[in-house]
Amino acid sequence: MVQGYNPRNGQPIGEPVESTSDSAVDELGLAAARALPAWSAWSSAERAEVLDAVADALDAEADLLVATADGETALGVPRLTTELKRTSNQLRLFGEVLREGSYVEATIDSPDPDIIPPRPNLRRILRPLGTVAVFSASNFPFAFSVAGGDTASALAAGCPVIVKAHSAQPGTSRETARVVDAALRASGAPDGVFGIVYGTQAGVRLVRHGEVRAVGFTGSTGGGRALFDLASGRPDPIPFYGELGSVNPAVVLPGAATERPEDIATGFAQSLTMGVGQFCTNPGLLFAPTELVRGLAAAVGATNGGAMLNERMRDTYVSDVDGLDAGELVSLVATGTAPEDGWSVPPKLYTVTLRDFADNLATLTEEHFGPAGIVVTYDDVDALLEVLPRLPGTLTGTVHASAGEHDLAGRVGDVLRTIAGRLVFNGWPTGVAVSWAMHHGGPWPATTNALHTSVGATSIRRWLAPVSYQSWPDELLPAELRDDNPLGIPRRRDGVLGTH
Known part of the structure; x- marks a missing residue:
């Protein structure tokens, strides 16, 4: 049963x-x-x-x-x-x-x-x-x-x-x-x-x-x-x-961190804890200048957790954050609140330097399903650009940039597009529109294809799956392929797109 x-x-x-x-x-x-x-x-x-x-x-x-x-x-x-x-x-x-x-x-x-x-x-x-x-x-x-x-x-x-x-x-x-x-x-x-x-x-x-x-x-x-x-x-x-699984890295460039630190901190905390962090597009990794950590910690510390979807997920989350707490790779900088009943968990935020992150990348890029995130602090954008291509495949990659950082944002985007299926600019990845242009996928382990x-x-x-019909009479063809195009659909005829 x-x-x-x-x-x-x-x-x-x-x-x-x-x-x-x-x-x-x-x-x-x-x-x-x-x-x-x-x-x-x-x-x-x-x-x-x-x-x-x-x-x-x-x-x-x-x-x-x-x-x-x-x-x-x-x-x-x-x-x-x-x-x-x-x-x-x-x-x-x-x-x-x-x-x-x-x-x-x-x-x-x-x-x-x-x-x-x-x-x-x-x-x-x-x-x-x-x-x-x-x-x-x-x-x-x-x-x-x-x-x-x-x-x-x-x-x-x-x-x-x-x-x-x-x-x-x-x-x-x-x-x-x-x-x-x-x-x-x-x-x-x-x-x-x-x-x-x-x-x-x-x-x-x-x-x-x-x-x-x-x-x-x-x-x-x-x-x-x-x-x-x-x-x-x-x-x-x-x-x-x-x-x-997907860690959905987000990069905050220095100009953006200086111009709108409060907005970035609030937006990150909301995205990280949305649905108790149980979104496949949850931004589990945030790369940011060191001066942004205090605001990020305050924003996450002010959030409320809640009940996770089932007991197994709660137990896995608790085990994951307990492991981070007990280890020496990252530092805990914020813990939110959570109800005491049921399968509730609190949000948590950790920080680590870019150098230490790069040295322990395989461990620190494991997905922690729930409202836990890691801020990777950097002070050299070129060093950051060397690390980003090493991240595992992911559903999304995000860049926050000021108006004067578009060239730099483009460089970061060029790196992220090799590991991510959707690139977000000055926003957050939670929330996936259902539309013609949406792509919700990415390299392994985000998806299998x-x-x-x-x-x-x-x-x-x-x-x-494709099927080619060779020399078949018009009346035996699917309606979509008949000469007169009875459905009026878009087709490519002799290399030219149209409704012919």
Whole structure:
């Protein structure tokens, strides 16, 4: 059985959910395989209508979903209300992606017998891979969970989805799945296009299932690496798109530190402690001039902690900061407050010189999931630029600069872009917009594939694979590739983009 707990007091909450048996996982996999031909054959416009219907259904049940999630996560009604709206808007974004049509990358090369080698009539399009297994995240019980971005983008691509519910949120997962399933059925979607499983063993079975063709995962580096190896080690290896750990370095240049020390300190403290530090974009490393430390310490010391999502995360955070406290590598400069009940933890801020950081880089770049940060002090920008490329892959890199430091900020950005998937200027990385231009990914260990993102329109690309049609009759081609372009979508014909 999978039991939820209230992080505010550590007590069980809600009825436990039965773990999914191996045979039930297998049945869901076969049902998804049966649904694939019909679901992938639906037009993009038809699938868009279904996604809109799912979004409307989630909005209609917001009160129940938010209350259930708050009981299992302690994230608070305001935060969860906003997140649920983000989740429904995410589904609607993919409706827009489907209607616009360029996501299929329709490409046409006219025949040319006079070049070497001769070119036949070639038409290329992206087609759905097949059933996608989605692993829910704990820190975003809606936006990265049962009806989150992985599910939305996979359904948009024409792929059936089987979700592995997060074990800390069985009630939230069950209620969300109920809403999604009902909306899909009411829209006439084929049986088996969506399913959900519970329990660790069910997740392992799902990755191994022969009908699963790709996996989306958001979670710990250890758990993600184990599943990544499992997906890669199958007799028929499948792609595994995991978002794992990230330290999200932020650099404060000297001019910015002098011009707006209070704003930077306040903004950093808010970003570090947002959601009790349980954001994948939490700025765990801050590189700053020494004179900024006092203000940073005051800002973090004035913050309040709170309950972490589950007992394991609380215990890991406590173990991590206890290790930092007991060691000699960093100095504790601030501790915030926290309630005494449940799985609550206080924010903490440490400091270390750039030289000592560089000498112990592997240890000091380990992610501490929660509201703990390390300020690396420097007095030589050139020395800093030598250290930054050695940082592990990360989701984001941030630069704070004054108006007179743009050239220097550009140099820092050129270094950060080699290790980060999103570069932030004079802001903070927490908060990830759901849009066409967003990239939420980065080199290992931030993700298992830096080419693709788990947020935004292009996340659909993970669940698609190219197929070229050579010399096929027009009437047998997908509508997106036919001569008259009946859908009016953007296409590349003979190297030229347009709607021709």
